[in-house]
Amino acid sequence: xxxxxxxxxxxxxxxxxLARCISLxxxxxxxCEALLFSLQHRPEIPVAGITGPPGAxxxxxVNALTHSFVASGKKVAIIAVDPTSPFNYGSLLxxxxxxxxxxxxxxxxxRSMASRGSLGGLAPKIHETIxxxxxxxxxxxxxxxxxxxxxxxxxxxxxxxxxxxxxxxAGDEVQTMKSGVMEIADIFVVNKADREGADAFAGHxxxxxxxxxxxxxxxxVLLTEAHRNIGAAPLAEAINAHHQLNLSxxxxxxxxxxxxxHLVREALARKVQVHRIRERLSIQMAHPDxxxxxxxxxxxxxx
Amino acid sequence: xxxxxxxxxxxxxxxxxLARCISLxxxxxxxCEALLFSLQHRPEIPVAGITGPPGAxxxxxVNALTHSFVASGKKVAIIAVDPTSPFNYGSLLxxxxxxxxxxxxxxxxxRSMASRGSLGGLAPKIHETIxxxxxxxxxxxxxxxxxxxxxxxxxxxxxxxxxxxxxxxAGDEVQTMKSGVMEIADIFVVNKADREGADAFAGHxxxxxxxxxxxxxxxxVLLTEAHRNIGAAPLAEAINAHHQLNLSxxxxxxxxxxxxxHLVREALARKVQVHRIRERLSIQMAHPDxxxxxxxxxxxxxx
Numbered sequence: 251x252x253x254x255x256x257x258x259x260x261x262x263x264x265x266x267x268l269a270r271c272i273s274l275x276x277x278x279x280x281x282c283e284a285l286l287f288s289l290q291h292r293p294e295i296p297v298a299g300i301t302g303p304p305g306a307x308x309x310x311x312v313n314a315l316t317h318s319f320v321a322s323g324k325k326v327a328i329i330a331v332d333p334t335s336p337f338n339y340g341s342l343l344x345x346x347x348x349x350x351x352x353x354x355x356x357x358x359x360x361r362s363m364a365s366r367g368s369l370g371g372l373a374p375k376i377h378e379t380i381x382x383x384x385x386x387x388x389x390x391x392x393x394x395x396x397x398x399x400x401x402x403x404x405x406x407x408x409x410x411x412x413x414x415x416x417x418x419x420a421g422d423e424v425q426t427m428k429s430g431v432m433e434i435a436d437i438f439v440v441n442k443a444d445r446e447g448a449d450a451f452a453g454h455x456x457x458x459x460x461x462x463x464x465x466x467x468x469x470x471v472l473l474t475e476a477h478r479n480i481g482a483a484p485l486a487e488a489i490n491a492h493h494q495l496n497l498s499x500x501x502x503x504x505x506x507x508x509x510x511x512h513l514v515r516e517a518l519a520r521k522v523q524v525h526r527i528r529e530r531l532s533i534q535m536a537h538p539d540x541x542x543x544x545x546x547x548x549x550x551x552x553x
Numbered sequence: 554x555x556x557x558x559x560x561x562x563x564x565x566x567x568x569x570x571l572a573r574c575i576s577l578x579x580x581x582x583x584x585c586e587a588l589l590f591s592l593q594h595r596p597e598i599p600v601a602g603i604t605g606p607p608g609a610x611x612x613x614x615v616n617a618l619t620h621s622f623v624a625s626g627k628k629v630a631i632i633a634v635d636p637t638s639p640f641n642y643g644s645l646l647x648x649x650x651x652x653x654x655x656x657x658x659x660x661x662x663x664r665s666m667a668s669r670g671s672l673g674g675l676a677p678k679i680h681e682t683i684x685x686x687x688x689x690x691x692x693x694x695x696x697x698x699x700x701x702x703x704x705x706x707x708x709x710x711x712x713x714x715x716x717x718x719x720x721x722x723a724g725d726e727v728q729t730m731k732s733g734v735m736e737i738a739d740i741f742v743v744n745k746a747d748r749e750g751a752d753a754f755a756g757h758x759x760x761x762x763x764x765x766x767x768x769x770x771x772x773x774v775l776l777t778e779a780h781r782n783i784g785a786a787p788l789a790e791a792i793n794a795h796h797q798l799n800l801s802x803x804x805x806x807x808x809x810x811x812x813x814x815h816l817v818r819e820a821l822a823r824k825v826q827v828h829r830i831r832e833r834l835s836i837q838m839a840h841p842d843x844x845x846x847x848x849x850x851x852x853x854x855x856x
Contacts, residue, residue: 286846291838381845506838506845507831513849514830514856518821527817528810535594535809542684542809543589546816553817 253281257288263325263387265359272361275378285382292384293502296493297391299409301434306415307441310476311485312394313352318482320357324389327359328352329379331395359388374516376408377509390489406434407508411492413485415439418447435459435469437488443473443481466495521553556584560591566628566690568662575664578681588685595687596805599796600694602712604737609718610744613779614788615697616655621785623660627692630662631655632682634698662691677819679711680812693792709737710811714795716788718742721750735765738772740791746776746784769798824856 256274259267274280300308300315316326352358361383363376376393383391395405406412414435438459440452452471459469470488474481495501527549534540559577562570577583603611603618619629655661664686666679679696686694698708709715717738741762743755755774762772773791777784798804830852837843 283846287844289844289846291843291845378846503831503835503838507827507834510830510834510845510849510852511825511827513846514825514852515822517849517853518825518856519818522814522817522821524810524814527813528806531810531813532806535806540594541590541592542594542813543586543592543681543816546813546820549813549817550820553821 253284253288256281257285260285260382260386265386268359268382268386269361271382272375272379275382276363276375286378289381289385292381293497293505295384295389295391296411296489297380297393297409298411298413298489298493299393299395299405300413300415301395301405302415302439303420306417306420307476308394308415311413311415311439311441311474311482312392314474314476314479314482315392315485315489316352316355316358317479318486319390320355322486325357325359325387327361327383327386327388327391329376329383329391329393330360330362331364331376331393359383359386377513380408407512410496410505411436411489413437413439413489415441416451417442418445418451420451436467436492437485438469438471439474439481439485440471441474441476443475448473467492556587556591559584560588563588563685563689568689571662571685571689572664574685575678575682578685579666579678589681592684592688595684596800596808598687598692598694599714599792600683600696600712601714601716601792601796602696602698602708603716603718604698604708605718605742606723609720609723610779611697611718614716614718614742614744614777614785615695617777617779617782617785618695618788618792619655619658619661620782621789622693623658625789628660628662628690630664630686630689630691630694632679632686632694632696633663633665634667634679634696662686662689680816683711710815713799713808714739714792716740716742716792718744719754720745721748721754723754735761738762739770739795740788741772741774742777742784742788743774744777744779747778751776770795 256267256271260271271285274282275285300312302308312328316328319326353360361379363379380391380393393405393409412434414437416439418440438452438455440448440455442448443452452473455471459471463469472481472485472488474485476482496505530549531545534545559570559574563574574588577585578588603615605611615631619631622629656663664682666682683694683696696708696712715737717740719742721743741755741758743751743758745751746755755776758774762774766772775784775788775791777788779785799808833852834848837848
C-alpha cells in the first residue's frame with residue numbers, strides 16, 4: 251500500500267491503517283518519513299500516563315478509565331509498555347489479561363510496545379506512535395507502564411498528565427519513596443480504597459501535595475476501586491482539567507522542545523555503525539598506545 | 554588536585570584518588586579527558602555482572618564471591634547499580650545493607666551508581682568507571698544490578714561474564730521467562746540451594762543450557778547457599794574460566810566496538826541542547842504548517 255492511501259486511511263480513523271502505520275514507523279521502513287511529515291500537531295488531545303509500583307492496579311484502572319471515557323462518547327487509544335526484562339513476572343502477564351476485554355470494545359485501540367534495552371526506558375518510537383494515534387481521530391491516549399525500572403520517570407516526559415497509582419499499604423513505604431514520585435505526579439490515585447488505611451494514606455498524600463503546589467495546579471488525591479469501576483469518572487475529569495494547563499504557549503514550547511531533543515538524540519544514535527567502528531578498531535587496537543577514549547573522540551569527529 | 558597527581562594516585566591503587574577520579578568523570582568536570590586519555594586497555598581483568606530477579610540473593614552472592622576472591626589474595630571492586638525508579642522497595646535497601654560489611658574489608662572497593670532516567674538503563678559512566686577501576690590495580694570487577702527493568706539485558710553488553718542468579722522457586726516461572734535469560738547467561742546460579750526443588754530446577758537449566766552451548770562454552774549451572782558462603786569458590790573458578798574466552802582477538806574487537814559505539818552515542822546525545830531547540834521552536838511552531846518531524850530533521854542537520 252502506498253503512503254497516500256495509508257495516510258488517507260489513518261486520517262479517516264481506520265484502525266488497520268493506524269496499526270500498519272505504527273509498524274512501519276517502528277521498523278523505520280517503507281514510507282515512514284512521508285507518513286510522519288503528513289502528521290498534524292494536535293496538542294488538544296490529552297496524553298495521560300498511568301504509572302505506579304507493580305500490584306497497584308494500573309491495568310484495572312486503565313480499564314475503568316477507558317470505560318468511563320467510552321461511555322461519554324470518546325475514542326480511547328491505549329499504549330501498554332511491556333518490559334524487556336528477561337525475567338517475566340506472572341503478575342505482569344496477569345495485568346495484560348485483565349485488559350483483554352478492552353480489545354473487543356468499540357472505540358478502543360490497544361497497542362502493546364516493548365520497552366527497549368539499549369537506549370532509554372520506554373518504547374523506541376513512542377512519540378511517533380502517539381502522533382499517529384492523534385491523527386487517527388482518537389480523543390485520548392492512555393499510556394500504561396509496567397511499574398518497574400525507569401519508565402516511571404520517563405513517562406512524565408512524554409505524557410501531558412502523569413497519574414501515579416498506589417495502594418493503601420504503600421503508606422508505610424511512602425516515607426522512603428524518592429522525591430521523584432512527588433515530582434512526576436500530576437494526579438495521585440489511591441486504588442483499592444476499600445482496604446484499611448486508604449483515608450489516612452490519602453490524607454498524607456494531600457499534605458505532601460499541598461506543600462508542592464504551584465499557582466496553577468495542586469495534584470489532587472483521588473480514591474478509586476478500579477476493579478468495581480468506582481472513582482473512574484472523577485479521575486477522567488481531573489485528567490481533562492490538568493490537560494488544559496498544558497495548552498499554554500510556554501508549556502507547549504517546553505514539551506515540544508523536549509520531544510524534539512529526544513527525536514534528534516534517537517536519530518543521532520542510529521548513525522553510529524558498530525561494524526564500521528569494528529573495522530577501524532581492528533587496525534588501531536594492535537597499537538601498544540591504544541586508548542579507547544582517544545579512539546572514541548576520533549570516531550565522534552567523523553560521525 | 555591536578556590531573557597528573559590524580560593519575561599517579563590512581564595508578565598506585567590509592568582508593569581515594571580512584572573515588573575522586575570516578576566523581577570527576579561522572580560529572581564530566583575538571584581534568585576528565587586527561588584522566589581518560591591516560592588509561593590503559595586492560596582486557597585481562599575480568600568484569601562479571603551479577604543479575605537476576607529481586608529476592609534471588611544477588612547481594613549475598615556478591616558478598617560470598619568477594620570473600621572468596623579476597624581469600625585468594627585478590628583485590629575486588631564492586632559496582633552496585635541502584636535504581637532511579639521513584640518507587641523504592643524495602644528489599645532493595647535491605648540488599649545494600651547486607652553488603653555493608655564489605656565496606657570495611659581490606660582490598661575491597663565499593664561504588665554505588667544510580668541507574669539513569671533518560672538515556673539507557675545502567676549508570677551513565679559505567680564504562681569509564683570500570684576502566685578507572687582496572688587502572689587502579691584491582692583484579693576483578695563485579696557489577697551488581699537491581700534485578701528490575703532493563704539493566705539485566707544491558708549488563709550483558711558491559712560485563713565479560715554474566716552470572717544469572719535464581720532461586721529454586723523460579724523453576725515454576727522459568728517456562729514463561731523470555732529467551733533473553735538464556736541468551737545473556739554465561740553462568741547460571743541456583744542460590745538458596747537448600748530449598749526444595751533446587752536439584753530439579755538445576756537439572757532443567759542444564760538441559761536448556763546443553764541446547765544452546767557453543768563449541769567453546771556451555772553455561773554451567775552452579776548451586777550456592779550464598780548466605781552460608783557455600784558454592785562461592787566454584788563460581789569464582791567458573792568466572793575466571795569464562796573470562797579466558799573473552800581474550801581472543803575477535804571477541805575483544807566485538808566487545809570494544811560495542812563499547813566505542815556506546816560512548817559515541819553518549820557524546821552525541823550530549824550535543825543536543827534543549828534550550829536552543831526551544832528558541833527555534835518558538836519561531837517555527839506558530840506556523841500553521843508546522844510539522845515536528847520536518848523540524849527534527851532540520852535540527853539534526855545542524856547538530
